[in-house]
Amino acid sequence: MIKYCLSAAMLALGLAGCSAEQQDLRADGLVYCAEGAPEHFNPQRVTSGTTIDIISQQLYDRLLDIDAASGELRPALAKGWQSSADGLVYEFDLRHDVQWHQTDYFQPSRVLNAEDVVFTFNRIMDPEHPFHFIGGGIYPYFQSVDWASLVKQVSAPEPYRVRFELSRPDSSFLSNLATDFAAILSAEYAAQLLAANAPQLLDSQPIGSGPFIFREYQKDVLVRFYQHPHYWRGPAAMQQLVFDIVPNNARRMAKLLTHECDVIAYPRLAELALVTERPDVKVQESTSMNVGFWAFNTQRPPFNQVKVRQALALAINQRAILQAVYFNQATAARSVLPPTSWAFNQQLATPEYNPQAAKALLAEAGLASGFNMTIWAMPVQRLYNPNALKMAELIQADLAQIGVNATIVSYEWNTFRRKLTEGEHDSVLIGWAADNADPDNFFRPLLSCAALESGSNRAQWCDPVFDRILNQALLTDDQLQRRSFYLAAQQYLQTEMPLVALAHSQRIQAINSQIEGVTINPYGGIALFSARRVQP
């Protein structure tokens, strides 16, 4: 038969399939073309959106979920929860029917219980925990929200009941549990790995309770998942889910048009108009909580002077950037917080483009003759910054107007981030996508002193006044009161200008018209649980 097929293929150069079977396998599988490779398979240790998109919603569950429409919390692994009057103790009732993944490397003997939750969070908090230092002991998200000092203890008073004791009330606590980073891991699997003396496999051969089961990862080529038949929400519509890793934008688009990809991440905005004309492709747009910004290394002169930072902010033409880089698929930013947030400060002045005023400020700072600086442009495309290199060129030209000579610097992405964390930059074009609906998520991970330590503070900015405002905002549950603190925080940022917020972008997916049910959480990764193929 193969021989027949081979000669047939040679004749027709393989134009059409020899059989209908090919159709079947394709009908039950979904190919998502991702813009990058996952770093590993444990959401606790990740900050990159690419990795979160691939692993988080697919492999794992969280105690709580965020409702995509309203931004409110809703039950997930936890059926319900209670908090004490003083806001220091939270208790969660877990579901009894959550099955772990069954694979060739792990056969679970029990369902998910409180032990797993305790294991998950102790790994992050407890330096004595056997898994704490696996992978370097770095949990960027949790460190940026100061988790270790916030949570005193996690315990399991009953098999399906988890108790969190906090050291201070924190109104963003529940939101943190609902982020993609707070995925629940299996304690039983961890114990098995520990016994086999291979604890590092926990993050590379994952076991979760989510809708898909990990099958294989071919480095920089693809990630393959299969359906989890005993998923507690019911099995996913697709039998197989493959993440094809295609970093090149044009190639990803080409693969969508040739139907090699069903869904592509981050289509180039410039090509959207072209794509919308085709009947076999649709474009899905959704609001996303993110911000693209230009951060100054405030520990380096001359960027340690407020006047210099303000001058640079005045010197750039934000409108031109929105047009050339975002193709107007974004809102002009006035603050790091997007205008859709309840804590957004409407009183903030719109950013101004005024090279004369910028020059005057530089002169006041004693730098009338200008200076040399570097602009680091991230080498990858992100929602919040689809083309950092182009943006850097625009800013470079703007800065030349006020006598500042800027050089553009870029490295391969991993190197880039490592060097940023080490603070080798003068300024950097990068951004942030929110992990939960809480406004705190825009301030603390980006600009607090704790974030400086965990390495996500790109401005290298640590200001006690600002930190105090953030901390006070967390002490109360009263939204009006919290709002007043965040308004003050935004006002403070506008005068201090550790970073210039540039744009809040829409998240856009290009999808094959046959595919339905792809959902995007505005606060996190893509969910492919209910994605299915419908015949048009």
Place this chain on the structure above:
Amino acid sequence: MINFLLRRLFLLGTVLFGLSLLAFSLGYLFPGDPLQNFSGIRQLEPQLRAELTAAYRLDHSYLSQYLAFLNRLWHGDWGLSLASQQPLLSEIRQVLPATIELTSYALLVSFLFGVPLGILAAIKPEGYLGKIINTITVAGYSLPVFWWALLLIMVFSVGLGWFPSGGRLGVLYEIPTVSGFMLVDIFLAETPYQQAIFLDALRHLALPTVVLATFPTTVMIRFVRDAMLEVWEQNYIKTAKAKGLSRLQVLYRHGLRNALLPVIRQIGLQFSALITLAMLTEVIFSWPGIGRWLLDSIYQRNFPAIQAGLMIISVLVITVNMLTEILHTFFNPLARKR
């Protein structure tokens, strides 16, 4: 013949020696820490550093270091990839078969098309057919491979949708890696979809093979044509004709055999050009071969991988060169005496 083989082997040894020396010195010539360049380990704790320094004899003379380096190479310890922290040799083992597979199909195609077309062009060099073949050859010879590849993708995959735009196999098909050669692995895999998967693999092979075969095919056509024309002028051909053999008989018995001898040698000479083109082709078609892997490594400043990749590719090219030369000599007694 034995004498010839020994001479060749000696030459091979000398070249390999030079190559290993170059690879070794790269460890020092690349920027950064030599120990990291050799081992590929990103996090060098003081204790590990001391152990490795001793094992690699970095505190000894260069000669001693070089011997330790050779010893490691021989025992398969090629260090880790800086990017993935996986053993380099196992990474190469994954990507090299893909390149060999693509390259050999391209060579096969160039042979299957190049030789007949070359002969056709030689039969009546001034005729229409000869001129047409000549024109196509010149055009094909001068095509930049990346432009040609993109053109084919634009027309046949994005435009007409006949072929996939890249990769080795539709990603939904899961084929366990046994040999690393896709068609063999599909044959070995136990799956009800074998036939469909096989076809899919062929569809993935089509465009990259055509692109990669273009250059060697045109070279082959020109070479066979020239060789045939030259042989055609020889006295023994005239003798054969005078004996009353038919045109086809002369062509096959006397012309082709003599004309094809240098072609075997040509394959060896073409191989290095082919590998270079394969790298470009792999990048454009996302073919997971060693060329793409090496270019990624260069982009990532992955020095141990660059070192290992260069070594493997050079050894491959030199070995193939040497083998075709030996084959050529084996078939051609005249060459042995030279």
